[in-house]
Amino acid sequence: MSTVVDPSPGTVAAAPASAELNKDSFKNKVHPDWCPGCGDFSVLAALQTALFELGLKPHQVVVISGIGCSSNLPGFINTYGMHTLHGRSLAVATGVKLANHELKIIATGGDGDGFGIGGNHFMHTMRRNVDLTYIVMDNQIYGLTTGQTSPTSRKGMKTKSTPHGNVENPINPIPLAIVGGATYVARGFSGKQKHLVELLKGAIQHKGFSFVDVFSPCVTYNKDNTYQFFNPKVKALEDLGHDPSDLHKAMDRGYQWGEEIPIGVFWKRTDLPSLEESEPVLDEGGPLAFRQLGISDEQAKALIAELL
Amino acid sequence: MAKVDFAIGIGGEAGQGIATPGDILARIFARRGLNLNAYNAYQSLTRGGHTFLTIRASDGPVRNMGDKLDILIPLNQDTMDRHLRLLGAGACVLFDSDKIKPGTPAEGVQLCPLPIKQLTAGNKLAANTVAIAATLQMLGVEFKALEDALARIFKRKGDAVVAENVGFARTGYDYATSNFKAFPFKAPNLGKGNAVLTGNMAIALGGIAAGVKFYAAYPMSPSTGVLMYMASHARQLGIMVRQVEDEIGVMNMVIGAAHAGCRAMCATSGGGFALMTEAVGMAGMLETPVVCVDVQRAGPATGVPTKTEQGDLWQMLGAGQGDFPRLIVAPTSALDAFKTIPELFNLCDQYQCPGLVLSDLLISEGTTSIDPKDLNFKPKIERGEVIWPNGNGNGNGNGANPFGGATDNSYLRYKNTESGISPRAVPGVPGHIHVAASDEHDEDGTLISDEFTNPTKRRIMVEKRARKMETVLSQIAPPNLVGPETAEVTLVGWGSTEGVIREAVEKLAAEEGIVANQIAVRWIVPFHADEISHMLTRSKRIIIVENNQSGQFARYLRSETGIAAHGHIRKYDGEPFMPHHIVNAVKDQLSGKTELSVPEHEIFV
Structure with a gap:
């Protein structure tokens, strides 16, 4: 078995100068297996464009998902990827980020993955303000399991698990994220891809936990929340004169639902340090993952002295 | 053969301060080079109940709490009532005669009443100090040893507190000299010092020696000591320590950190491990090296959180759905746990699989003495076939296309090698882009669970992972x-x-x-x-x-x-x-x- 020596403290390698990025640099050889017309195609394209336009290199980015239709995304983008367990993307993503804080981390998934089975991690990753971007492709239904109610399914919605209509109240992810401690909270719509690119670029550049909830219609199982449903209703917050630094207005806009449904950046603050910035262990020495293993003789001596 | 082998039992309510005299005695004995074992029988309470600490010391090996008690120090009537009957001829019981009434001891048991009110001038906190001073006198330990120990413990509280405690100790020591019969044996001074530590500390130190850079946990008795040790030493040693929202999050976070290249570890007890098991399977599927310690307590469910058991063996064997390679080791002592963790990390790194450790409350919360020479912080480190960003081992990627891997087949993360072990690139390496997927995947990481489902490929990948384990047995020592x-x-x-x-x-x-x-x-x-x-x-x-x-x-x-x-x-x-x-x-x-x-x-x- 070959042994690879422990790396000296290093950084994520810069790409050779000869490597030219182009629009296709983030395309993967695997084509998405989503249904034709699925909103997730647009989210994938927007993410690829955002990464390209930000000048990021594919090997410097890790896209980490849970399980579900939308969670197949890492397999369709040319970056490092992890396709983890149902609901666990944020916990895994936090581990990757803390081990190598020089990587750009994008977590992706659906509403069931993030707000249902993964709800606990969602709450705690927000309050920790981990520097990563979380994109939820919110189709208000469980698609991969062929159409059951989700945490964001509207009250009254008929699904295969609520044939008489959903009697439960849905989660509203926007106020939840604002209250939960996310420091960049936005909503996009698959039908407005250019707008979504700008939201994602803002999210990826944001230092701290950025959350982008995207209306990403399921054309197969959700007959209520379709492109036709959203198209006439969505209004860009920037066109509505919204100030994303105003907490109370952000909450009001978050609760707005009806003939006008706002999309855009609801809430943003830059005055809080991210988790990596708050943890002195990361102050110097580069990514933990590439630091020399073990402790010095002096450190060992000190540990033993405590025991005597 | 051991010339001296004695055990001291200290009992009282939780919150009566049993830990401090226990710690003082243990350190004094260890500093004389004696071997020791301390076991604390306690309950899930911060106040009240009954707690009983047994400290056994000898000049020979001490491998457990032993069978007999030589000295009983009951801090309340309840302890006296419960344990006096355990004492045989030659043993003694030291007690506060102002508040505790002795029962009828067996023949040959020496009753040592201490008029605490008179000896401490009414200072309630000093009772324990008087009792251990008297005990040490009867064991022939010179007063200086106790004076040093008290100075160390109360240093932070200032000279006045040290002097006051030394004064009470002197009173107790002298009272014993003139009123009690000393033991026929003495606690010898062997002229070398032993380290004193709990099993949980040994587990943490084993991780530190192995090069752990990421430790995560959710507090759970009896594993919390590992978290506390790691947390209190994290900054001085450059270790990321996180308390996570639940054990599901713990194991997933540890997998993320390990995937990125850290040696990452966690510890829990059986209930927490139950929550981790799906992710343990993911470590098997992603082929990520992680180490998880299960400090077993009496189960099932919440069970008896403060009591020991070896009841999680089959949980470990069956953790996670499906077949996947794993390593499971059950250290036999605190020192063995310290040595086992680096050994396990080396195997996990080489075989790219989860490693599970079965400790239990007995090892983890027990206190033992260890010769400092046995605490080797420079164990052999073997990271296996890893491809790092600085170019080490950069043999099989695509140098011409730094963004390759996912767009071409120049690098296969799950390459179907003869050994079953596939070189593992960490994120950040140019030319080695891939997805690590918990779904079944092809050699390049592409999912074969959905539209590409393929029985031949599935079989190849199952066998590739299984084949890794063929050589591992030859790397570890069989039992004797x-x-x-x-x-x-x-x-x-x-x-x-x-x-x-x-x-x-x-x-x-x-x-x-x-x-x-x-x-x-x-x-x-x-x-x-x-x-x-x-x-x-x-x-x-x-x-x-x-x-x-x-x-x-x-x-x-x-x-x-x-x-x-x-x-x-x-x-x-x-x-x-x-x-x-x-x-x-x-x-x-x-x-x-x-x-x-x-x-x-x-x-x-």
Whole structure:
């Protein structure tokens, strides 16, 4: 078995100068297996464009998902990827980020993955303000399991698990994220891809936990929340004169639902340090993952002295 | 043979300050070079209840709490009432005669009443100091040792507090000199110092020696000591320590950190491990090296959080759905745990799989002395086939296309190699882009679980992962048969029972004329089935000793070797075995009385 020596403290390698990025640099050889017309195609394209336009290199980015239709995304983008367990993307993503804080981390998934089975991690990753971007492709239904109610399914919605209509109240992810401690909270719509690119670029550049909830219609199982449903209703917050630094207005806009449904950046603050910035262990020495293993003789001596 | 071997029991309510005198005594004995073992029987309370600490010290090896008490220090009436009956001739009991009434002791037990009010001028906090001072005097320990220990402990509180405590100690010491009969033996000073630590500290230190850079946990008795040690040393050692929202998050976070290249570890107890198991399977599928310690407590469900058991063996064996390679090891002592963690990390890194450690409350919350020379912080480090961003091992990617990997097949993360081990690129390396997927995947990481489902590819990947384990057995040491090959009985145990079985074997020979030998199993997976079968087929009578009700190891041994033991000694009352439990059970079984012994625990706490 070959042994690879422990790396000296290093950084994520810069790409050779000869490597030219182009629009296709983030395309993967695997084509998405989503249904034709699925909103997730647009989210994938927007993410690829955002990464390209930000000048990021594919090997410097890790896209980490849970399980579900939308969670197949890492397999369709040319970056490092992890396709983890149902609901666990944020916990895994936090581990990757803390081990190598020089990587750009994008977590992706659906509403069931993030707000249902993964709800606990969602709450705690927000309050920790981990520097990563979380994109939820919110189709208000469980698609991969062929159409059951989700945490964001509207009250009254008929699904295969609520044939008489959903009697439960849905989660509203926007106020939840604002209250939960996310420091960049936005909503996009698959039908407005250019707008979504700008939201994602803002999210990826944001230092701290950025959350982008995207209306990403399921054309197969959700007959209520379709492109036709959203198209006439969505209004860009920037066109509505919204100030994303105003907490109370952000909450009001978050609760707005009806003939006008706002999309855009609801809430943003830059005055809080991210988790990596708050943890002195990361102050110097580069990514933990590439630091020399073990402790010095002096450190060992000190540990033993405590025991005597 | 040990010349001195004595045990002190201190009991009272939780919150009465049993830990401090226990710590003072343990450190004084260890500083004299004595070996020791301390076991604290306690309850899930911060106040009240009954707590009983047993400290045993000897100039010979001390592998468990032992069978007898020589000195009893009851801090309340309840302790006196419960434990006086355990004392035999030669023992003594030191107590506050102002508030505790002695019962009728056995003949030859010395009652040592301490008029605490008079000796401490009414200072309630000083009672414990007086009692340990008197104890040390009777053990022939010079006063200076106690003075130094008190100075160390109360240093932070200022000179006045030190002086006050030294004064009370002096009073207790002198009172014992003039009123009590000293022991016929002395606690000798062997002229070398031993380290004193708990098993949980040893586990944390093992991780530190192995190069752990990421430690995550959710507090859970009896594993929390690992978290506390890691947290208090994190900044000085450059270790990322995180308390996570639940154990599901813990294991997933640890996998993320390990995937990125850190040596990452976590510890929990059985209930927390149950929550982690889906992710343990993910580590198997992603082929991520992680180490998880399960400090077993009495189960099931919440069970008895402060009591010990070896009840999680099958949970470990069955953790996670599906088949995947894993390593499982059950260290036999705190020192063994310290040495095992780096060994396990090396194997996990080489074989790219999860490594699970079965500790238990007995090891983890027990206190032992260790010769500092045995604490090697420079163990061999073997990271296996890893591709790092600085170019090391950069042999099989696509140098011409730094963004390659996912767009071409120049790098195959899950390459179907002969060994089954595929070189692992960490994120950030140009030319090695891939997805690590918990879905079944092809060699390049592409999912074959959905539209590309393919029975041939699925079989190849299952076999690739399984094949990794073919060589691991040759890297680890098989257990030894300790004692004469021709013994009448072979006692088989696993994990934490090694020490108590060893003492039982010695006692059987010395006191009962019964020749026994012993096999202490550490490695559960992989299992040395051939070596163990070879030893057992020559045994006249096999008795398996374990701390659970259903005989989990007995079933496992049978499944791996086809060997069914002749007899079983099982204990599942929450307390650990004492040597005489095993001695008496072996006698019963040899005389044909029974094939299943369940010893009764005489000390009620």
